[in-house]
Amino acid sequence: MKTLERLVLAHLRPLVSSFMDPLQFAYQPDIGVDDAVIIYLLHTSLTHLEKAGSTVRIMFFDFSSAFNTIQPRLLGDKLQLASWGGSSPHYMDFGLPHSQTTVYGDDREYRGLIQDFADWCLRNNLQINAGKTKELVVDFRRRIATLRLHRLDWSDNTNALVKKGNSRLFLLRRLRSFGVQGPLLRTFYDSVVASAIFYGIVCWASSITDRDRRRMDRLVRRASSVLGCPLDSVEVVGNGRMMAKLSSLLNNTSHPLQDTLTALGSSFSERLLHPRCVKERYRRSFLPAAVRLHNKQNAR
Incomplete structure (x- = not known):
C-alpha cells in the first residue's frame, strides 16, 4: 500500500x-x-x-x-x-x-x-x-x-526519549551478545536507537537544559561502548541537523517560513540577520539558534 x-x-x-x-x-x-x-x-x-x-x-x-x-x-x-x-x-x-x-x-x-x-x-x-x-x-x-502547574520546557520530552532509548539499547546489547558486529550492528543503532532518541532534535536541541543534555549524552556514550566506536554528541547531531533543515527551508520556496527567512537575508553577504528576540524562550528556539550557527559557519 x-x-x-x-x-x-x-x-x-x-x-x-x-x-x-x-x-x-x-x-x-x-x-x-x-x-x-x-x-x-x-x-x-x-x-x-x-x-x-x-x-x-x-x-x-x-x-x-x-x-x-x-x-x-x-x-x-x-x-x-x-x-x-x-x-x-x-x-x-x-x-x-x-x-x-x-x-x-x-x-x-x-x-x-x-x-x-x-x-x-x-x-x-x-x-x-x-x-x-x-x-x-x-x-x-x-x-x-x-x-501555572507545568513548566513550558522540554524536560518531559527528554524523559520520554531517555526511557525509549534505554529500552532500545537493551535490544542492541542482545544483538551483540548473539555475535552481531560491525556495520550490521551500526545499522541497527542508526535505524532503531538513534531514530528514537534524536526524534525532532532540530526543535529541541538548542532549547533543552544542560542537565537534560548530559542525560542524553550519557545515553549516546552507552551506545558507543556497545558498538565499540565513537558517536557524535547530542550537540553535534543537533547542530548538523539544524543546519540541514535551515538549508532545506532556504531552498524550499513553498515552505510557510520562506517569507520569514527571506526577510532575514542580507543584501551584502550570505549571512542572515538575527531575529529580534526579547524573551529567552524564543532566543533558544530553532530559528534564532539555526541563524546563529549559519552565521558562525559563514564567518570562518
Missing part, C-alpha cells in the same frame, strides 16, 4: 498542487512533522509571545475514523471543484481541514472560529473525537502565575 500511495501521489500532486493550502504539510516534498507542528507552530507561538501581555491558545482536533466516515460524494465534489479552479484551498487535504488551529485575539473571536469549524465538520459528515481533542493555553501573565 505504501508503494501504491507513492505511485498515485506522483500523478495526483501535480494536479492539485496549485490549489493546496499554504499550510498543507502532509504529502509535501521535503516537509514533515518537524516543519508542521514543531518548527512552524512553535515559531508562530513564540514570536507572538514576544509581545507583552500576549497569550496563545491552540486547539488540536482529532476525528473519529475520518477516512471511513467521509462520504465519497463530498470528496468527489471537492476534487471536481478543484479541477475547475473553484474550490477553497483550505479543504484540499482530501476534504479534511487542518488538525490544529492557533488563534490570537479575544475570547469571542476564538470561540466563534471553533464553532465555525465544528459546523464545517457537521456539514462534511466528520465527527470530532472529543476525548482526543485537546486545547493548549500558553499564558505568562503575572496575574495567573499562581495557576
